[in-house]
Amino acid sequence: MDENESPAVVVDGVSKRYGDVVALDGLSLTVGRGELFGFLGANGAGKTTTIKLLTGQRTPDEGSVSVLGRDPSADPVETRRHLGVLPEREDPPSFMTPREYFAFVGRVRDIDDETLAARIDGWTTRFAFREQLDTLCTDLSRGQRQKVMITASFLHEPDLVFIDEPLANLDPVMQERLKRFLVEYTREDNTVFLSTHHIDVAEEICTRVGILRDGRLAEDRRPASDDDDDERLLDAFLDGVAVQ
Numbered sequence: 001m002d003e004n005e006s007p008a009v010v011v012d013g014v015s016k017r018y019g020d021v022v023a024l025d026g027l028s029l030t031v032g033r034g035e036l037f038g039f040l041g042a043n044g045a046g047k048t049t050t051i052k053l054l055t056g057q058r059t060p061d062e063g064s065v066s067v068l069g070r071d072p073s074a075d076p077v078e079t080r081r082h083l084g085v086l087p088e089r090e091d092p093p094s095f096m097t098p099r100e101y102f103a104f105v106g107r108v109r110d111i112d113d114e115t116l117a118a119r120i121d122g123w124t125t126r127f128a129f130r131e132q133l134d135t136l137c138t139d140l141s142r143g144q145r146q147k148v149m150i151t152a153s154f155l156h157e158p159d160l161v162f163i164d165e166p167l168a169n170l171d172p173v174m175q176e177r178l179k180r181f182l183v184e185y186t187r188e189d190n191t192v193f194l195s196t197h198h199i200d201v202a203e204e205i206c207t208r209v210g211i212l213r214d215g216r217l218a219e220d221r222r223p224a225s226d227d228d229d230d231e232r233l234l235d236a237f238l239d240g241v242a243v244q
């Protein structure tokens with residue numbers, strides 16, 4: 001299959017252990033191009049592990065993964081050129097300003113100066129942080145640092161973006177703007193793989209949702225809309241969890 005026709009993400013029978021801990025146990029999952037895929041699961045369910053496998057930071061013990069038709073561990077640097085990644089709990093370099101950090105990202109991702117300037121302008125407008133562009137990242141608030149990280153992960157407008165809990169630390173207005181952006185971005189046939197605990201957000205914006213449980217995909221479905229009788233996502237999530 002041509003790389004441009006292959007699904008955005010394929011996980012095929014993947015198992016991953018850390019010592020005695022079984023993080024993934026025969027996980028299979030396919031995400032098509034243009035989907036806004038919500039990846040849900042309890043703490044420790046294996047969401048971050050899955051993203052690490054898909055971004056070439058780990059290799060499966062069994063099974064295989066492919067992103068955009070490529071094996072990410074075979075050539076992680078080349079694969080990453082086509083991906084955006086917003087890792088959980090990561091900050092921009094404390095010793096750089098956002099402008100310097102974006103210039104660095106622009107250089108390694110081959111973005112020309114004019115395009116880079118236009119994209120930075122778009123993101124600083126969307127997230128209202130133009131005035132912080134020349135402040136050292138160490139002096140930014142947590143939400144401001146999160147805005148910088150989100151901007152950096154989308155700067156090269158990759159075909160596929162993995163974002164882990166992107167709404168963390170954003171105020172409600174910024175959350176709304178990011179949600180709208182994600183919907184628009186995937187309408188242009190880009191794919192977003194959104195790992196989150198915000199079930200309401202997944203229900204609101206995702207085109208498909210997977211719930212990870214016991215290292216496998218327990219649910220793979222469209223979110224319920226207000227006018228249908230499908231089980232709500234929260235109920236589907238709670239079905240597999242012993243609530244005390």
Ligand SMILES: Nc1ncnc2c1ncn2[C@@H]1O[C@H](COP(=O)(O)OP(=O)(O)OP(=O)(O)O)[C@@H](O)[C@H]1O
Pocket residue numbers: 018019021022023041042043044045046047048049050
């Ligand atoms: N480097 C590691 N060494 C040992 N165990 C690990 C390591 N990374 C993850 N694990 C274990 O693997 C399991 C899956 O962890 P993972 O971080 O993938 O879960 P998660 O779904 O992202 O959780 P959360 O929602 O809490 O972020 C957990 O039991 C975790 O303790």
